[in-house]
Amino acid sequence: MRIVFMGTPEIAATCLASLLAGGHEIAAAITGEDKPRGRKMILTPTAVKALALERGIPVYTPKTLRDEAFLSLLAELAPEVIVVVAYGKILPEAVLRFPKYGCINVHVSLLPKYRGAAPMQRAVMNGEKETGVTLMQMDAGLDTGDILMQSAFPIGAEDTFETVYDTSAALGGEMLCRLLPLLEKGEVTPVKQDDSLATYAKKIEKADCRMDFNKTASELCALIRGVNPIPMAFCMQGERMLKILRAVPTEGKGAPGEVLSLSESGEGSITVACGGGAVSITHLIPEGKGRMTAADYIRGRKIQKGEVLS
16 A cells, blocks of 8 residues: 655654554655754754655655645655654645545544543543554544544553653554555444544643642642653742652642652652642752752752742
C-alpha cells in the first residue's frame, strides 16, 4: 500500500520508523517547517523530517493544505492512504477524501475518551488506571471519526507523561503495521464513536501546572507525573518558583502548603501538607538552577520547616 505520512514530533517519527521497518512503501513525508531550537536558536528540522531525509524519503513542508498546489502534489504522489500522527494542521475535506483508503490518524487515547490536544497528560493528571491508542478514520470533526483499531495499556503508579508517551509511540507504530494489511484486504470493520461518552483533553496551560496544596496528595502527585518532563508542575516558595519533578504521597497533617519535615537521608525529602495527607518531594528544579535532589536543596539551607509553599 502506497502511503503518504504526515507528522511532526518524535512520536510521529517513531510510528514512521515502524512502518519503514515493516517494509511499507512511504511515498513522501509531509511535516512542519524547520524551527529555531535551543539556547542558540539553531534552525532544526522536525523529527519526522530528520528521519525521512536519513531514509531517502521525499519531504514536503507546505504552508497550507487548502490550495490547489497541495492537491496537485497529492495527485503526483498518488497515495492509497494517508497516515497522520501529530501533524499539527487540520486536514481539509478535499484531503480527507483524496486517498482510496482515506486518512488514518493515530490518536493516543481510548476514544471517545480524551479527544483533543493533550490526551496523555490529562489521563495521567486525572489518575486514570489505563490509557491506550486508537487508530481512527479521520473525518471533519475533532477526533470524531470511526474507530478502526484500539489497544489499551495500564498506567502504573510511577508512570509519567514521558513513559506514557514512549509506550504510546511504540504501540501506535505496531498497530499501524497490523492495520494497513487488514485495511487493504477489506477485513476492518469501522466502529462509530459514542459521542455521549466523549471527554475533551484541552491543551496544557501554565495555570494547569501550578500545585494547589488544598488538593489531596494523590491528586498533586498525579499532576506532577502528568506534566513530567514538560512543562512541569510548580509551586512558589515566596517569590521563588520551584519546579517539582518527583513526589510521592505520604502521611502528614498541617495547613495546606506547610513544610512539615525535612530529611537529608538518601535523595532526601521535603514533606508538605495537602488538603488530604501530604506529599514527599524528592526531586526539584529551583528557579535559576539545575535539577537536584531534595537533600541537596535542604543542605543548601534554601528551605525551612514551617514555611508555607503556594
